[in-house]
Amino acid sequence: MLAYSYMLEIPYWINVHKVLVKYKKIIFKLFTFSYFLGGSIIAFGFYLFNNYPLIYLIIQSLAKSFGTLALFMFLATLTPGILSRFKIFPLFASSIVLFRRQLGILMFITAMVHSFYLITIPGIMTSQFGPDFLTIRDLLGSLSLIILLPAWLTSNNYSQKKFGKIWKIIQRVTYISLVMIFIHVAFTSLKLGVLTFGVFLLEFSSWLKVWFFDKK
Ligand code: HEM
Numbered sequence: 162m163l164a165y166s167y168m169l170e171i172p173y174w175i176n177v178h179k180v181l182v183k184y185k186k187i188i189f190k191l192f193t194f195s196y197f198l199g200g201s202i203i204a205f206g207f208y209l210f211n212n213y214p215l216i217y218l219i220i221q222s223l224a225k226s227f228g229t230l231a232l233f234m235f236l237a238t239l240t241p242g243i244l245s246r247f248k249i250f251p252l253f254a255s256s257i258v259l260f261r262r263q264l265g266i267l268m269f270i271t272a273m274v275h276s277f278y279l280i281t282i283p284g285i286m287t288s289q290f291g292p293d294f295l296t297i298r299d300l301l302g303s304l305s306l307i308i309l310l311p312a313w314l315t316s317n318n319y320s321q322k323k324f325g326k327i328w329k330i331i332q333r334v335t336y337i338s339l340v341m342i343f344i345h346v347a348f349t350s351l352k353l354g355v356l357t358f359g360v361f362l363l364e365f366s367s368w369l370k371v372w373f374f375d376k377k
Contacts, residue, residue, distance in 0.1 A: 169249045178256045186257060192263040192351050206282045215340055217278075224278035225349075227271050232346060232353060234268035236360045237261075239339070242377035243360075245327035269306070269313040298348040307340035308334060339364065 181188070202220065209217040238261050241254040257264075280299055284290030297305070311331050314320070319330050339361055347354030 163171045168251055169377065170368075171253050174250075174252050174256070178252050181256050181259055184309055188260060189263060192260070192267055195267055199267070202274050203270075203277050206277055207286065210282050217282075217311065220274075221278045224275050225310050227275035227278070228346075229350075231268050231272035231275055232357065234264045234271065235339075235342065236357065238265045238268065239360060243363050246371050248339045262312055266313060268315050269309055272302075272309075273307060276306065298345055301341045301345040304339040305345060308338040308341065314377075330353060336364065 189240060198290060206217065206220070209220070241257045244250045244254040276299075280295070281290070284294050312335050315324060315328060315331050324331065339357070343354065343357040343361055346357050
């Protein structure tokens with residue numbers, strides 16, 4: 162009884178979880194479709210910039226929201242780890258784990274669309290791209306993408322098997338990018354900055370709990 166109350170769970174989440182498990186394959190396909198869509202939006206950006214500036218501007222006006230979407234997906238990928246270290250909401254955590262890898266991959270692509278439309282494509286197409294063109298905010302955003310790149314490239318079963326124990330370390334490097342993303346986001350949005358900092362504190366305190374309070 163004590164163990165059960167310690168675990169906590171969102172009321173009726175079991176029903177949501179069952180639906181997610183039932184439609185897992187379809188949801189996976191939707192993710193795959195989104196990867197291609199995101200990739201095409203990036204690739205066509207250069208063409209649109211020159212030939213269809215209006216379409217480019219429409220997508221660019223959404224690019225800020227793409228950043229917010231990428232941020233939410235990134236924070237969602239961290240949630241199961243935090244919840245399992247605090248030993249709460251296990252079913253909710255396992256619902257996210259079902260799609261964590263897909264979320265991580267889509268997060269990276271979404272962040273690329275965000276950065277390419279806001280900065281990279283206009284920079285390259287107007288030949289202004291260079292160190293002076295980027296602000297500290299942009300540099301931190303770029304650095305977080307660079308740090309996330311190895312985790313993104315190795316988010317598949319083949320790499321997981323091939324890299325063995327190192328694979329977990331590669332994935333955990335993501336924590337460093339959390340700090341960069343926090344500063345990057347805080348430059349533009351107080352609310353999102355506070356949210357990111359809150360998740361950072363939860364992440365940090367969940368590890369403190371494991372290191373100092375959990376019995377070995
Ligand atoms: C992991 C990667 C990234 C994430 C999660 C992210 C997320 C965000 C978020 C949430 C915002 C605030 C949006 C708002 O105020 O509504 C933002 C703003 C911005 N980001 Fe990123 N970003 C990332 C990478 C980048 C990169 C690589 C660049 C460009 C080099 C970039 C350029 C910008 C710019 C220019 C803004 C300000 C937009 C404006 O105020 O109009 N971001 N980003």
